[in-house]
Amino acid sequence: MVFSDYFYYLRENGLSVSMEEWLLLMEALKKDLARSNLLEFYYLSRAVLVKKESDYDSYNQLFYQYFEGALTENSVDKKLPEKLMKYLEKPIEQLAYDKDEVDERTDLEYEKLEQMFLERMKEQNDMHNGGKKWLGTGGTSPYGNTGYSRRGIRIGGHEGNQNAYRVITESAYRDFREDATIGIRQFEVALRRLRQYSGKIGEETELDVDATIDATCQNGGSLKIKYRRPRKNAVKLLVLFDSGGSMSPYASLCSGLFQAVNAANHFQSLKIYYFHNCPYNRLYQTPECIFQKSEDTDRVLANLDKSYKALFVGDASMAAWELRYFSGGRDGKVTDTVSGLKWLHKIIVRCGGAVWLNPIAEEHWGSGRGAVTIERISSELPMYHLSVQGLTKAVRRLLGNQ
């Protein structure tokens, strides 16, 4: 098969390209949809192989690596397969040239190039095509269009092979990556996944009028009643935010999640509380964690049942004693007889599923200030990074399919 190692290269590096899509790309190449041009090939293979904007960034990087390695002679490890090379090659418009000579002459800093470019703009008065100093087409000067030069400034026109890199490396899809921690909207989308599966929860208790009519007609007119599951969302959500202290750097991230949770109107019930470092015998209604606006944790627990899912949000970083000993609330009025860890446990067993979201990136869990307590807490319940990807995983975990 033609250059199938591009296919395996993409797959090995995490882009899940299917056979079906690959064959479609082959068909497209046969129809000459890439028009023998690397930039067109870039768009074509993206449109056919990449189906999520969150993969655009990875695709860009992989595409760049793959074709850079193949086109500059210095790195021989990733040779572009000859068939594709032939395919992409521009057969005309190129004069013979000594490649090394051109590389040497044009291997300049961008600033230098720009300066020389401006100078030549001043000097040059007429058309120059095929030369090696002036602006023109098809030559080896670093300025102009569709010619060969390792670095250069492209002036208008249609992109040739080399300059496709500019387009590719400049496009910014980094923000769409699912491991990025951004955006209320992405959080909202992730939370909506907590609803998709919930249409299938519960008993068949609702009269399905359409199905009943259908069945009755099929039954020759004698009544046959059909029931269906109500399409209401059965998920109830309890969200507990760690507030203050070490959480301050993550305030805007948490506020993003808070807004997303609040905007989600698809939960049957939504309860939001705050705690400081670890939940104790009082849960607070505001981020300030003051006694006047707090509730008895036992009372809160009494109103919960297994249809609630618990979402803890916090850095889980504290002194080890805060988990093992009583009390710890920041207003000093908390007098407790149960340790933080036990409270945590009480909440977890009361709810039908609980996860912890940590704003600290996963790779720092083991080494940071909170390493000990993070480890202790993640042995109680699954912990995920507070990112779009982490939240998605957490939601999946809460729904019981990982």
Add this chain to the structure above:
Amino acid sequence: MENFSGTSEYIASEGLSRTVDIALALKKPLLIKGEPGTGKTMLADAVSKAMGKKLIIWNIKSTTKAQDGLYIYDTVQRLYDSQFGENDVKDIGRYIKYGKLGESFLSSERVVLLIDEIDKADIEFPNDLLWELDKMEFFVNETKTQIRAKHRPVVIITSNAEKELPDAFLRRCIFYYIDFPDKKMMEEIVRVHCGNVDEFLLHQALDTFYHLREVKDIQKKPATSELIDWIRALQIGGIRPKELDDAIPYSGLLLKKEEDFRFIQKKGNYGLF
């Protein structure tokens, strides 16, 4: 149509027009995603105009089922007719009502079919359409007839990314994500919709617009349609470009949420009125 390059009312970026060409050449559904207000729905209109073909729109709602797009067997009407003897109830074909997809298959010439906001429906919805979109045919059980597309319709599907779409479905589509237009492109778009806009006013307005979009805590970012309405209002109101330096006149057209309005007001960079 050889190559799609937008229309006089619709500005398409190079990547998008290439992708439309690819989808047409490969005869695959084109899936378009993008932020609200990037002109996803308008694309289908533009393609149908550029091709000179009729546009059929299937608006998806949360209750829409795949079957609705194919056909509905109107059993109630048949029952009614049998009670009151008005029509020939033996002819079941009379009670088969074709949906938008069926309509596009049965059309005597090639049409453009827009399946708008497919993510609104149930998660399984796209999967239920796999066969029909692939083979361009379906079977009417009640009349035992096979409906096959006379002319393969051009299928354009839009999604707001409210839900993930199933992989099996994605594999069969050509995909394009419409970026939010940059300033240069936005200038073109505004010119298409607002006619002759004062150069200086346009630049000032775009500066303000992109500045607002960059404010992190804004919940509903203004999009293209809001910008166009706003610039029209500025034109009608005879606002001078200078006035946009430190104020946002008719700000209600850009900021649709009270919280956002208050947030910008509190930041104090602009006077809102």
